[in-house]
Amino acid sequence: MKKELWNSSFELAKTLFPHEEWIPTEPNIWVARSRLSQEEREPEKWKKEMSQVRILTNRGSIAYFLPEKEMNNSNKKQCADLVLDSEIVEMKIVSGSRVTLGGQFRYGLKQGSVLLKDCNIIKEHSVFIWLLTDLSVGSVKAKIAGELKDRKDEGRFICFFEKTGNLHSWTYEELRNLIGR
Numbered sequence: 001m002k003k004e005l006w007n008s009s010f011e012l013a014k015t016l017f018p019h020e021e022w023i024p025t026e027p028n029i030w031v032a033r034s035r036l037s038q039e040e041r042e043p044e045k046w047k048k049e050m051s052q053v054r055i056l057t058n059r060g061s062i063a064y065f066l067p068e069k070e071m072n073n074s075n076k077k078q079c080a081d082l083v084l085d086s087e088i089v090e091m092k093i094v095s096g097s098r099v100t101l102g103g104q105f106r107y108g109l110k111q112g113s114v115l116l117k118d119c120n121i122i123k124e125h126s127v128f129i130w131l132l133t134d135l136s137v138g139s140v141k142a143k144i145a146g147e148l149k150d151r152k153d154e155g156r157f158i159c160f161f162e163k164t165g166n167l168h169s170w171t172y173e174e175l176r177n178l179i180g181r
Contacts, residue, residue, distance in 0.1 A: 006062050008086040013064040015121060016083070020067055026050075028057035032067040049081065052091045052130050055160050059167065061085050066115075080112040080125060087155065088112050088125040095132040098143045104129065105147050105157070113153070124154035132162045145175040 013022060013030075021033040029050075039046045053063045064083040080090040090108035094101050105127055112125030131140065144157050151172075158169045 009062045009064055009083050012086055012122060013066065013083045016115060017067055022064060028061065029053060029063050031065040034067040035065050038068065048093060049091065052093065053082065055130065055167065056084060080115050088115050088122065089128050091128045093130045093132065098135060098139060101140065102143050102147050105144055109153060126155040126158060128158040130160045130162065134163050137168060141170065141175060141178060145178040148172050148176050149179060
């Protein structure tokens with residue numbers, strides 16, 4: 001199973017960025033060579049991203065950090081962070097309120113969807129949030145369900161609740177069904 005996951009994740013990363021070289025950095029983590037410069041340019045951001053991805057890879061996931069990609073002729077990076085277990089995933093850390101959670105989730109959806117425009121082999125993208133505040137599972141599910149209400153996105157919402165140490169994952173469809181949409 002793990003070898004299949006590694007192969008499919010690698011194939012997706014390679015399809016999205018065919019000229020990129022993938023460097024193994026830790027067990028289950030590969031990084032696009034062009035992104036490795038971030039470690040020197042933005043060491044604090046790099047540490048945060050590695051901490052986030054370790055939450056997932058320490059549980060057996062396979063991660064490929066994607067190159068940073070400028071979008072729409074701007075200097076703003078709007079591309080998803082990685083391919084995780086054959087899915088496009090954007091990672092966020094949230095330490096604020098439900099409003100902050102909703103805003104970060106929407107921004108993560110936007111960043112993930114950018115890659116889908118360039119790729120016709122996958123139609124879903126997911127958002128992983130490392131939640132540092134003491135929001136309940138029910139409150140988080142309800143908030144994200146509301147954010148997905150009139151959207152057609154496919155994928156998963158993955159949330160690590162720092163206060164409890166629990167990792168949860170729901171499909172967008174499961175969350176939309178909570179509110180009957």
